[in-house]
Amino acid sequence: xxxxxxxxxxxxxxxxxxxxxxxxxxxxxxxxxxxxxxxxxxxxxxxxxxxxxxxxxxxxxxxxxxxxxxxxxxxxxxxxxxxxxxxxxxxxxxxxxxxxxxxxxxxxxxxxxxxxxxxxxxxxxxxxxxxxxxxxxxxxxxxxxxxxxxxxxxxxxxxxxxxxxxxxxxxxxxxxxxxxxxx
Amino acid sequence: xxxxxxxxxxxxxxxxxxxxxxxxxxxxxxxxxxxxxxxxxxxxxxxxxxxxxxxxxxxxxxxxxxxxxxxxxxxxxxxxxxxxxxxxxxxxxxxxxxxxxxxxxxxxxxxxxxxxxxxxxxxxxxxxxxxxxxxxxxxxxxxxxxxxxxxxxxxxxxxxxxxxxxxxxxxxxxxxxxxxxxxxxxxxxxxxxxxxxxxxxxxxxxxxxxxxxxxxxxxxxxxxxxxxxxxxxxxxxxxxxxxxxxxxxxxxxxxxxxxxxxxx
Numbered sequence: 001x002x003x004x005x006x007x008x009x010x011x012x013x014x015x016x017x018x019x020x021x022x023x024x025x026x027x028x029x030x031x032x033x034x035x036x037x038x039x040x041x042x043x044x045x046x047x048x049x050x051x052x053x054x055x056x057x058x059x060x061x062x063x064x065x066x067x068x069x070x071x072x073x074x075x076x077x078x079x080x081x082x083x084x085x086x087x088x089x090x091x092x093x094x095x096x097x098x099x100x101x102x103x104x105x106x107x108x109x110x111x112x113x114x115x116x117x118x119x120x121x122x123x124x125x126x127x128x129x130x131x132x133x134x135x136x137x138x139x140x141x142x143x144x145x146x147x148x149x150x151x152x153x154x155x156x157x158x159x160x161x162x163x164x165x166x167x168x169x170x171x172x173x174x175x176x177x178x179x180x181x182x183x
Numbered sequence: 184x185x186x187x188x189x190x191x192x193x194x195x196x197x198x199x200x201x202x203x204x205x206x207x208x209x210x211x212x213x214x215x216x217x218x219x220x221x222x223x224x225x226x227x228x229x230x231x232x233x234x235x236x237x238x239x240x241x242x243x244x245x246x247x248x249x250x251x252x253x254x255x256x257x258x259x260x261x262x263x264x265x266x267x268x269x270x271x272x273x274x275x276x277x278x279x280x281x282x283x284x285x286x287x288x289x290x291x292x293x294x295x296x297x298x299x300x301x302x303x304x305x306x307x308x309x310x311x312x313x314x315x316x317x318x319x320x321x322x323x324x325x326x327x328x329x330x331x332x333x334x335x336x337x338x339x340x341x342x343x344x345x346x347x348x349x350x351x352x353x354x355x356x357x358x359x360x361x362x363x364x365x366x367x368x369x370x371x372x373x374x375x376x377x378x379x380x381x382x383x384x385x386x387x388x389x390x391x392x393x394x395x396x397x398x399x400x401x402x403x404x405x406x407x408x409x410x411x412x413x414x415x416x417x418x419x420x421x422x423x424x425x426x427x428x429x430x431x432x433x434x435x436x437x438x439x440x441x442x443x444x445x446x447x
Contacts, residue, residue, distance in 0.1 A: 003229060006236045013240045017344030020351035021390070027373065028279050028354060029382040055381075 038088035040124040041069060044098040044111075045079040050134025052100055052109045058084050060113040065090045068111060084111060086122075093118035094126070100134035109134060210406040213327075217335050217402070220328040230333040231340070238299040238334070238401075239341030243348070245298055246291060250282075250349040253290060254356025257281055262365055271367055275376035278357035279350075283380060283389045287350040289437050292396035295342060296429035300404035303334055304425040307408030308418035331409065335401050342397025343390050350389065388444045392437065399436060400429045 049071065058066035066086035074081050086092070095116030102109050122128070224231045261277040307330065310316050316326040354376075361367045380386065404425045411421035 001236075003233075006233055007229075009240045010232045010235045013235065013243065013341075014344060017347055020344075020347040021386075023351050024283065024347060024386050025382055028283070028350075028376055029380045029386050 039066060039085040040088055040122075041083050041085055042122050042124075042126045042128055043081055043083045044128040044131050045074065045077065045081055046098075046100065046131050046133050047079055048133045048136065049080045049082060050100060050102075050109055050136055052082065052111070052134065056108060056110050058086060058111045058113060060090070060092070060115070065113065082111070086113075091121040094120045094122055095130065096122060096128055097130045097132065098128045099132040102135065206406075206410070209410065210402065213331070213406050213409060214402050216327050217332050217405070220325060221332040221336060223328040224333040224336050230329070231336050234334045234337030235341055237302070238295075238337050239344060242295060242298045242341070242345060245294055246345050246349050247352050249290065249294060250287075250352035251356040253286060254278060254282065254353030254358075255360045257286075257353070258357035258360035258365070262361065262367070271365075272371035272375055274357070274361045274365075274367055275372035276379045278361070279354055279376045279380050280385060282350045282353040282357075283385050285437070285441075287346050287353065288389050288392040288396055289433060291342065291346045291349045291393060292400055292433040293430055295338075295345060295397075296400045296404070296426055296433070299338065299341070300400050300425045300429050301422045303338075303401070303404040304408040304411070304422045305418055307331070307334075307405060308411035308413075308421050311409065311411060312413035312415075312418060314413075331405050335405060338401025338404075339394065339397045342400070343393045346390065346393035384444075392440050395436060395440060396433050399432050403429045403432060 052068065052071065054068050054071055056068045057064045058068060066084055068082055069085040070083045072081045072083075073079075084098075092113060093116045095118040097114040097116060099112045099114065100109055101112045116130075257278045258274055261274050262271055265271045265273055265277065307316075310330065316330065319326045319329060358369075358372065361372055362369045407421040407425045407428070408418075411417045
């Protein structure tokens with residue numbers, strides 16, 4: 001076969017390959033959305049992070065504004081320290097609230113940032129003090145059953161155990177973290 | 184004193200073991216020789232381009248057709264299970280991840296071993312049987328740098344290209360089944376896929392896999408051809424061994440690479 005024909009076919013072959021790789025990157029992968037440029041890092045302590053993983057999205061108002069960079073355990077406070085890389089274009093007030101939400105029924109967990117009203121903005125290395133733990137489904141169910149059981153025994157035994165007050169606290173937590181996300 | 188004939192099974196075992204080790208060493212030596220004498224395949228790049236044509240372009244049809252059917256079957260089977268759990272929109276993620284992570288590199292490599300690897304082995308085995316390689320050596324042309332190295336680099340170039348084409352065509356096949364045929368929402372199909380397929384962890388790792396498989400398949404095919412006894416029977420056996428060894432090595436390497444990539 002003629003050399004120019006071979007060159008042409010190989011050229012087409014390689015061009016197709018590059019086009020397919022670009023297609024995979026743009027159409028199939030998340031190269032376009034994952035391109036977070038300059039970031040700054042803030043950390044947040046959680047008592048329980050549930051199934052949160054590094055590289056999970058950080059969203060505010062549903063928009064991805066960053067990623068979870070690193071998760072470590074603090075042996076002094078027995079809390080999880082989650083560091084978040086947030087896009088430099090977005091600045092958040094100092095009293096921003098960090099929650100761990102679940103996408104869908106059994107979906108991946110992500111961090112939701114809710115802006116507060118502080119004038120000063122979060123800087124690199126700052127710490128978010130107000131956090132809301134992940135909702136653990138088993139915990140919620142057991143608390144629900146526990147509170148149901150204590151409601152039933154309420155008439156017979158008006159002096160409830162202290163467990164009931166704890167259950168109301170957890171229920172409030174669950175409401176704060178939007179139980180529809182978890183259920 | 185034990186009779187000599189009683190020891191025969193042990194001797195056979197030892198002989199087979201030594202032969203395998205010897206072949207492994209000879210293959211590694213050929214690989215090393217190919218690497219250090221591959222300058223000419225880049226200086227005279229048309230040699231390599233010619234081989235890319237024969238190994239890559241000529242494999243396009245089988246790769247594209249099988250990718251299309253693999254994608255369509257994945258979508259059908261995936262939908263069948265996913266719709267029980269009410270998450271048929273996740274079909275795009277299922278098809279894309281299965282193709283990009285595993286099926287793309289592995290099936291491409293298996294098809295490549297069958298389509299291009301056998302051709303390489305038979306060609307080089309026949310070149311040896313008809314003493315073309317010896318003739319080259321007589322003319323002070325190194326058969327390694329003139330015949331082996333261009334084919335090696337052609338295989339290494341062609342495999343990732345074939346792999347990404349396989350993935351893309353497979354996803355298109357899955358799309359055709361999922362969206363027009365079954366009626367999954369097209370927007371959900373693509374957006375769920377984009378949200379869950381990672382550029383580096385999924386796509387790039389798949390390409391890395393296919394590069395490794397390309398190296399393995401091509402060097403096995405080249406070695407079997409170069410090592411084949413110069414007879415009709417020898418070449419036919421070498422061709423069979425190419426397919427068997429390449430397939431086993433690809434599957435083994437796939438496990439090793441995946442375990443590394445998952446832990447990272």
